[in-house]
Amino acid sequence: MDAHEEWIIRGGNVVLEDEVAKMDIAIRDGKIAEIKDCISGMSASKIVEADGQIVMAGVVDIHVHLNEPNFGHWEGFETGSAALAAGGCTAYADMPLNGNPPTVTLDALRHKERLAQGRSAVDYALWGGLVPGRMDQLRALADAGVIAFKAFMSNPGGEGEGRFREVGADELREGMRHIAGLGGLLALHAESDEMTSRLTAEALAAGRTDAAAYALTRPVEAEFEAVASALALAEETECPLHFVHISSPEAVDLIQDAKLRGLDVTLETCPHYLTLSEEDMIRIGPAAKCAPPLRSAFLIEGMWERLKAGAIDFIASDHSPCPEAMKAVTEGDGFFGAWGGIAGAQSTLLLMLEEGWIKRGIPLPQLSKLLSERPAGRFGLGRRKGKIQVGMDADLVLIQPSSPHVLRREDLLQRHRHSPYIGRIFSCSVAATYCRGRLVYTSEGGIVSPGAGRRLTPLKPHTAGRSGEVVAP
Ligand SMILES: NC(=O)NC(NC(N)=O)C(=O)[O-]
Numbered sequence: 001m002d003a004h005e006e007w008i009i010r011g012g013n014v015v016l017e018d019e020v021a022k023m024d025i026a027i028r029d030g031k032i033a034e035i036k037d038c039i040s041g042m043s044a045s046k047i048v049e050a051d052g053q054i055v056m057a058g059v060v061d062i063h064v065h066l067n068e069p070n071f072g073h074w075e076g077f078e079t080g081s082a083a084l085a086a087g088g089c090t091a092y093a094d095m096p097l098n099g100n101p102p103t104v105t106l107d108a109l110r111h112k113e114r115l116a117q118g119r120s121a122v123d124y125a126l127w128g129g130l131v132p133g134r135m136d137q138l139r140a141l142a143d144a145g146v147i148a149f150k151a152f153m154s155n156p157g158g159e160g161e162g163r164f165r166e167v168g169a170d171e172l173r174e175g176m177r178h179i180a181g182l183g184g185l186l187a188l189h190a191e192s193d194e195m196t197s198r199l200t201a202e203a204l205a206a207g208r209t210d211a212a213a214y215a216l217t218r219p220v221e222a223e224f225e226a227v228a229s230a231l232a233l234a235e236e237t238e239c240p241l242h243f244v245h246i247s248s249p250e251a252v253d254l255i256q257d258a259k260l261r262g263l264d265v266t267l268e269t270c271p272h273y274l275t276l277s278e279e280d281m282i283r284i285g286p287a288a289k290c291a292p293p294l295r296s297a298f299l300i301e302g303m304w305e306r307l308k309a310g311a312i313d314f315i316a317s318d319h320s321p322c323p324e325a326m327k328a329v330t331e332g333d334g335f336f337g338a339w340g341g342i343a344g345a346q347s348t349l350l351l352m353l354e355e356g357w358i359k360r361g362i363p364l365p366q367l368s369k370l371l372s373e374r375p376a377g378r379f380g381l382g383r384r385k386g387k388i389q390v391g392m393d394a395d396l397v398l399i400q401p402s403s404p405h406v407l408r409r410e411d412l413l414q415r416h417r418h419s420p421y422i423g424r425i426f427s428c429s430v431a432a433t434y435c436r437g438r439l440v441y442t443s444e445g446g447i448v449s450p451g452a453g454r455r456l457t458p459l460k461p462h463t464a465g466r467s468g469e470v471v472a473p
């Protein structure tokens with residue numbers, strides 16, 4: 001279907017700001033032109049019957065690692081975006097690692113821009129990184145349209161010379177000053193390096209390399225400690241902050257207190273911190289290894305409580321894939337030797353529907369804010385992305401409820417088909433994904449428009465007088 005024609009999605013249960021209503025949606029020039037309970041369809045080139053289906057804004061996944069350049073054999077724009085689209089995602093932001101060179105210089109950003117061009121199924125933005133010794137690049141990266149900056153407070157792992165490195169406290173302070181001055185936003189992987197390295201060394205010295213020992217090396221305290229010190233620096237430097245993949249209620253509460261004190265700070269959590277426990281990690285093995293690690297069932301319920309109460313700003317997948325061989329328990333290093341990162345890009349929406357909507361009764365409009373509207377808004381994409389409203393991009397996902405199925409390995413469109421969710425039963429399925437009105441994915445046909453995604457750059461939410469949000473060709 002040509003994105004420029006007018007067409008209609010008829011009679012779906014449309015997830016709007018505060019309600020779910022049976023509506024028709026007219027789409028023109030890739031944008032939502034009209035939302036009414038009955039649109040005649042006289043001038044429509046096509047009518048898609050969505051009776052009985054749920055129509056939601058496409059997921060905006062702000063945290064994925066597609067690993068180009070040079071680590072495209074771990075994932076890549078084509079396969080990563082295909083998995084995202086199949087999971088109902090219509091826009092994502094690619095992290096500045098684990099590609100090499102990481103996106104910490106203007107040259108590296110330009111290189112990644114060229115690589116991504118014409119290869120993503122859905123729209124995408126690019127992150128820049130804050131690493132030691134590259135502060136001079138921050139301005140150029142901001143001007144070139146990175147969505148925000150990412151830094152690690154603990155060792156990010158990864159391979160190769162010149163890979164992404166963590167910042168120490170002084171570098172973090174300096175980086176925050178710079179980024180605040182640029183009107184930017186800094187996202188942090190918050191785990192105390194001091195604590196995680198010490199506990200890791202102790203576990204190895206004691207000959208412990210099993211999964212349970214891994215969890216002990218990255219306790220809730222390590223997250224709490226890092227969040228606390230980052231918040232103190234944010235207060236000092238007035239740098240807007242975002243915490244990625246927060247795993248514990250304690251850290252959520254600490255961040256909530258900071259919000260109440262007036263700090264410009266947000267946090268995301270990931271589906272795995274809401275749906276998988278430490279016992280699941282031990283049972284499933286390396287496919288369920290991530291940092292911070294999965295927590296207890298008790299802490300998981302604590303996360304849901306906070307999500308319901310509005311203390312969690314949004315959800316992101318932290319899709320961090322790698323080749324199959326790296327997701328294995330190794331000879332000497334045991335579970336510690338496996339790559340840390342969960343490759344869950346395709347399951348975010350269905351997990352949130354299953355565990356949030358169906359099991360816990362969280363209303364769909366609230367879930368849609370967590371999956372789409374808030375991440376888009378926080379990263380300057382909210383003028384076009386993240387909700388079903390007239391004038392917004394027609395980024396839509398059609399969901400078939402009551403279509404129970406088991407996730408199979410062969411259903412995954414990512415490059416390496418490991419996921420901790422294989423074998424899980426889902427009640428809903430993604431029937432179709434549309435990006436700017438263009439059909440990208442259907443459950444029968446798979447990816448039907450590869451490479452149709454466009455680069456997004458943010459309308460800087462923190463800088464007055466900047467140019468608007470633009471979509472590069
Ligand atoms: N180097 C990584 O991609 N790490 C990622 N891995 C996880 N979360 O286990 C991350 O976001 O920290």
Ligand SMILES: [Zn+2]
Pocket residue numbers: 189244245291
């Ligand atoms: Zn991280």
Ligand SMILES: [Zn+2]
Pocket residue numbers: 063065095318319320
């Ligand atoms: Zn990540």
